[in-house]
Amino acid sequence: MKLLDLQDLHVATEDGVKLVDGVDLVIAQGEALGLVGESGSGKSLTALALLGLVRAPLDARVTRLAIAGQEMRDADETSWxxxxxxxxxxVFQDSTTALNPVRTIGSLLVETICRHQRISKREARARALDRLRDVGLQPHHADAYPHLLSGGMRQRAMLALALANRPRLLVADEPTTALDATIQLQILHLLRRESRDRALLLITHDLGVASELCDRIAVLYHGRVREIGSAARLLSTPRHPYTRALLDLVPRFDMEASIPTPIPGSPPAPGEQIQGCSYRLRCPRATEQCLERPTLEGDADYKIACWNPLND
Ligand SMILES: Nc1ncnc2c1ncn2[C@@H]1O[C@H](COP(=O)(O)OP(=O)(O)OP(=O)(O)O)[C@@H](O)[C@H]1O
Ligand SMILES: [Mg+2]
Structure with a gap:
């Protein structure tokens, strides 16, 4: 069963600047999909759109948005x-602004649980403590205010809140950025476990993290998916030059020269008009043909938008 069915997402500013430009994402039950790409590629806006949280002056449009079988394209705020x-x-990218500073972690958890489940406060409190335990926090953290927790603990509290009602689709936007390597691994394993019979959209700029956790990976550049397929395939034989460049950014500890190669140039500014493929200005394989925009082509397992792919 598809727990996420998103077709043709567009997010634009009032002036018509396209920030997300026709993104399709489908996630089946039991599947984890990684959404990777550099800063500014449109990952967080895509996440917000999936929860109906894109607000004016930005405008989000979709051809189809179904979550756990429920049609949400024309849903009103009450349904959302x-x-x-x-x-x-x-799970928001920035846990400092996402948690209400004047509420304890426990009361936020109890409120979230009670909003969706008809259970007593007492039961909700017991469940809240369970969720804290799930993410490796202690029962006494329920009485803490967000600012009293470290960045990593706040991130885990965010995760506990997101998991409070065991959602069928979890969208995690850079959930481990603020964490040290050990806790990062713990959280990634937790996410994996939690998504086993549900669905996970994991947003990260780190292809290494995505490959650890995800079955499939979608590579986003300048608001468009450039390559999407199984994590194993994208890692072993990336075909889009941008995926290759992202892979070269992942440090390799098995190599002597482990300093990653930066991608030349910088991503286009929002609203910057580039004729054809917007990666061509940074792409070592660009040709005349790239002045025409390639469409995302392929089958259900694998798609690419490139005129001159690698590994052919
Ligand atoms: N409210 C807004 N108004 C105008 N432009 C916005 C707004 N929010 C985001 N943008 C622009 O949209 C583009 C995509 O932003 P988004 O936050 O989705 O990027 P991202 O891929 O999540 O990047 P990062 O890895 O830095 O989190 C960026 O160029 C950003 O400047
Ligand atoms: Mg972001």
Whole structure:
């Protein structure tokens, strides 16, 4: 069963600047999909759109958006409120602004649980403590205010909140950025475990992290998916030059020269008009043909948007 079916997402500014430009994402039950790409490629906006959280002056449009079988394209705020925190939950990129500073972690958890489940406060409190334990926090952290926790603990509290009602689709936006390597691994394993019979969209700029955790990976550049396929295939034989460049950024500890190669140039500024493929200005394989925009082509298992792919 598809727990996420997103077709043709567009997010634009009031002035018509395209920030996300026709993204399709499908995630089946039991599947983890990684969404990777450099800063500014549109990852967080895609995540927000999946929860109906893109706000004016930005505008989000889709041809289709179904979450756990529920059609959400034309849903009003009431329907979104019913869905959010229950069928779909988001772990925000920035845990400092996402947690209400004047509420304890425990009371936030109890509130989220009670909003969607008809259970007593007492039961909700017991569940809240369970969720804290799930993410490696202690029962006494329930009484803590967000600012009293370290960055890593706040991130785990965010995760506990997102998992409070065991959502069928979990969207995690850079959930481990603020964490040290050990806790990062713990959280990644937790995410993997939690998504086993559900669905996970993991957003990260780190292809290494995505490959650890995800079955499939979608590579986003300048608001468009450039390559999407199984994690194993993208890692072993990337075909899009941008995927190759992202892979070269992952440090390799098995090599003597482990300093990664930066991608030349910088991503286009929002609204920058580039004729054809917008990666061509940084691409070592660009040809005349790239002045025409390639479309994303392939089958259900693998798609690419490139005129001159590698490994052919
Ligand atoms: N509210 C907004 N108004 C105008 N532009 C915005 C707004 N939010 C995001 N953008 C622009 O949209 C583009 C995509 O932003 P987004 O936050 O989705 O990037 P990202 O891929 O999540 O990057 P990062 O890895 O840095 O988190 C960026 O160029 C950003 O400047
Ligand atoms: Mg982001």
């Amino acid at each position: 409120r019913r869905l959010r925190g229950r069928s779909v939950a988001l």
